[in-house]
Amino acid sequence: MISVEAVYWLVGLLFVAWASLIAADTNHPRRWGSSAFWGLLGLCFFYSTWVQAGTAPAWILGVAVLVLVVLASTGLLGHGKHRTSTGPEREAYAKRFGNKLFIPALTLPLVTVILVLAAPVLVIGGTPLLDPKNTTLVALAIGAVAAVVVALLILKPKNPATPIFESRRILESIGWAALLPQMLTTLGILFTKAGVGTAVGTLASGLLPKGSLIAGVLVYCIGMFLFTVLMGNGFAAFPIMTAAIGWPVLVQTFHGDPAIIFAIGMLAGFCGTLCTPMAANFNLVPSALLEMKNKYGVITAQVGTAIPLLAVNIALMYFLAFH
Amino acid sequence: MLVLIGVLLVIVGFAIRLNPLIVVTVAGIVTALLGGMNPAQILDSFGTGFASSRSVTIFVAVLPVVGIIEFFGLQEQAKTLIGRLAKLTAGRVLIGYLAVRQITAAVGLTSIGGHAQTVRPLVFPMAEGAALRRYGHVPEKISEKIKGHAAGADNVGVFFGEDVFVAVGSILLITTFVDTTYHLHLEPLQLALWAIPTAIAAFLIHGFRLLRLDKQLDKEYREFELTAQKETAGEAK
DSSP states (O other), rough: OOOOOHHHHHHHHHHHHHHHHTOOOOOOHHHHHHHHHHHHHHHHHHHHHHHHHHHOOHHHHHHHHHHHHHHHTTTOOOOOOOOOOOOOHHHHHHHHHHHGGHHHHHHHHHHHHHHHGGGGOEEEEEEEEEEOHHHHHHHHHHHHHHHHHHHHHHOSSSSSHHHHHHHHHHHHGGGGTTTTTHHHHHHHHHHHHHHHHHHHHHHHHHHHHTTHHHHHHHHHHHHHHHHHHHSSSHHHHHHHIIIIIIIIIIIITTTHHHHHHHHHHHHHHHHTTTTOOOSSSTTTTTHHTTTOOSSSHHHHHHHHHHHHHHHHHHHHHHSSSSO | TTTTTHHHHHHHHTTOOOOOOHHHHHHHHHHHHTTTTOOHHHHHHHHHHHHHHHHGGGGGGGGGHHHHHTTTTTHHHHHHHHHHHHHOOOHHHHHHHHHHHHHHHHTTTTGOOOOIIIIIIIIIHHHHHHHHHHHOOOOOOHHHHHHHHHHHHHHHHHHHHHHHTTTSSSHHHHHHHHHHHOOOOOOOOHHHHTTTHHHHHHHHHHHHHHHHHHHHHHHHHHHHHHHHHHHHHHOOO
């Protein structure tokens, strides 16, 4: 069986490979800080396997993560100048290869989808070939490898390591933002353990006037929205707002349909995800990936959809869930 | 109530634009201390938090293929291709992508798209290519706006598409939480069904905004040309 841990090792190997390239780059302005950051990040991916299995102490990984944060935020991480193809070279390549350039880009989703769909029948000797709990992740990784192979076959670069060289360029332009989504998840865990959720729940129920349905719907939806903005994801907001308002007020007092209330409540939270830098993997990583000047540019583009959609969710819940 | 100081730290930290990694780490440590955790437990939480959240960093596995096809001129080719399709504008390219992203997510295919997988290598170059064909030149301000909206179309599409599919994380989280806490028996399918009205509203609202995006870009380009003309006139004096 190809387990999801194998995928994480592949990611770890990539980080270590990029770190070695940086360490070998004598012109890199932050040569040692940068290679230490990416190399340590790669090692953390390996070590995590045993932390996840409960066979290695987690605090060592915790220390390593704090070291990563220090490296990234004290200016020891930087990006080097890369020799990549020039504009005219790319134009010439584009003329030569034409639409064949799209084949690797399309191989990735195609292989992923085929594997996900075929996963239930891909069974060898009673064990599934792909980790059944993480089928899409494993399929995506296989798709990514297949796409590189296809790209090498079609484009025949002089150096077969071109994908690694060129992806280092993209990685270094993303920089520390690559680590942020994982740090935010950790923050969510610490918040929950420390009881932030309960505190917010108490505050929210204090705000609510008794006996008003529209006030209940408003506080539940807007609370989902605001709390998602603070926490960076609707999953963290849902249990708190549901325990505070959704269940006791909307379902028990006003006898609303729980399926409608909870489905729409979660979607009200998703409107918050569109508006918050805390949802780094959706809002900050892409602006780094697209090399935008304004790192909040993605959020700016989304707010105009999020606010009217929140209003639509409030209206839908009010008119559909209570008969 | 003291633990809410952690939330406040996050807001203030982001507002004064400190490095988000530092903000998040400090807020986490402060909140955990206020919540009565000891340093050993806090380090453990950073370790287990990292180990259990590795799936969000899997996007880097896609970078090698994106790197090589960009090296060989993928973005240039995408621009040429769009240049041939006369009627496509940046906004219309993005509406098309929004629809594809939402529909594929609704049938459970969330991982075929994404910022690393499709937005950087395909969607943004196509949208920019459409703008290039229309204006002959894409100033940075317009390029930034297209980048923001390219990423935005992906997010809106996947958020308000995936909940229509039954076996998605958010739906399963709702049923697991509600069924164990309140002893209900909610069917994932019921929840998915009630996500459809919002999905349609999301497409209409965002699609309408993308149609208007073309007009905004036209306006910005005219302003850009005016300032450029003034500058050349100034130089002539």
